[in-house]
Amino acid sequence: MDADDKNTIGDYLRSQGISRRAFLKLCAAMASALALPPGAALAMAETLPQKRRPSVIYMSYQECTGCLESLTRSFTPTLEYLMFNVMSLDYDDTLQAAAGFQAEAAREAAMKANWGKYLMIVDGAIPDGNNGYCTAAGKSALQSIQDVAKGAAAVVAVGTCASFGGLPMANPNPTRATMVSDIVTDKPVINVPGCPPIPVVITGTLAHFLTFGRLPDLDHLKRPIAFYGNTIHDRCYRRPFYDRGEFAKTFDDEGARNGWCLYELGCKGPTTYNACATTKWNAGTSFPIESGHGCIGCSEPNFWDRGDLYKPLSAGLWHGSIGADLGAAAVAGIAIGGLAAATARHRQSKITEKK
Known part of the structure; x- marks a missing residue:
């Protein structure tokens, strides 16, 4: 983690030359996307700059990378804006430059420094019937998701595979693919389904949690009502x-x-x-x-x-x-x-x- 991670989001925004006007526009766009009341944009603008950039750990399992591809195409807010101004993406084995032992060391360091506070994102179903699938650094998928979830403040299941099992869980399901909420039962779980999900639905959900430090209102399937409240x-x-x-x-x-x-x-x-x-x-x-x-x-x-x-x-x-x-x-x-x-x-x- 670099020195900027010790500063508030406001400090970081100022160091990057981002004006308050531009920041207010982003807050208004996020509030609108989340169907929040008019005063929410101002609340975001007042509270978000005081917070430290939270650590985010992105874990991939049985998936096609389509959900991550969708996330990179968000426009309000963009993934780049979230990554560089609002959150610290400390582990993503697709986007990060590090590999092998360096990548695993970065994840472990981020978990240790932010234990109980980091946000965990899971992409893909979890194969709990075959340890050969999605094994990394000698750990099965089941082991790694359980280890990372222990220290997470909340878990966001991105895509239908993570949320509901998706294609990997389809009959006959040879890997015994499982949805995230069936494995992580002691942490708040947010489901953001779709094959893939809409880009701004992913970033909007992340922005809500990162801004307010709590889950958005969810339906009976743990989906954000702001985006999944209507057919x-x-x-x-x-x-x-x-x-x-x-x-x-x-x-x-x-x-x-x-x-x-x-x-x-x-x-x-x-x-x-x-x-x-x-x-x-x-x-x-x-x-x-x-x-x-x-x-x-x-x-x-x-x-x-x-x-x-x-x-x-x-x-x-x-x-x-x-x-x-x-x-x-x-x-x-x-x-x-x-x-x-x-x-x-x-x-x-x-x-x-x-x-």
Whole structure:
């Protein structure tokens, strides 16, 4: 750890020539991304500069590096900003320059110096049935995650593999891949699922913890409600077509070209909780449904084992009676949408008559 780590975040920002105006803009962007009240941006600006840059240790297991690739593409805030101004990324075997014994020594030194205070990020499922997978420095994946988690203040499971097991845990699961929360049971765990997660959802979650020193509000699956509080269907720009019963039948028919709902082509938006439709990808440019492909439900548990990605939910694709329930919900949604539209037209006609 360098000398700057002994100073506050405010000291470091000033040493880098970052103005208060620029810092306030970043705080406002973070507060907006996290759906925090207006006063939260000012609270961030007042409290964050007084804190020391917290140590972060990033551990990788059964994963494809897609989640880390996604993290590097965040734009509000950027990974570079977090790394150099807000946190001290003391271990990441993909990004760090050190390797072998030097890398392990850096991790152990960071753990010792920040015991009980560092934030642990886990990327990938944990293979607890085969010690040959993800072994590093002579330690199995199970050993290393348990050792590092002991001294962590909290653990962030980044990606669906870490959060819910993802593809590694899919049937027949030869490595007995396991989600982080099944192994780390004595520390707070935050799940940030997605295959991969949206970049700003990852950095926004990290920024919340690093700023306030506590977990954001979580749902029953330990996901931040700010990002996973609504289904993609709730905020989808194709929702009006769903309400009117206008569905694309193939990916290249007239309905698809006109932006009609992709529900009948297997879109899992109605049962998938994520911020794709609002935060979007590539600096807010687009998301899969906007690009013409239905949601595959990648931020939900067991999405790999739930069947054909292109079968509509009403075909009973998802376990239990949810398929039939969703079929009824679709009809109800169309009826309610039509009733709402008719009511709005009636209200507008009354206003016009008065004029």
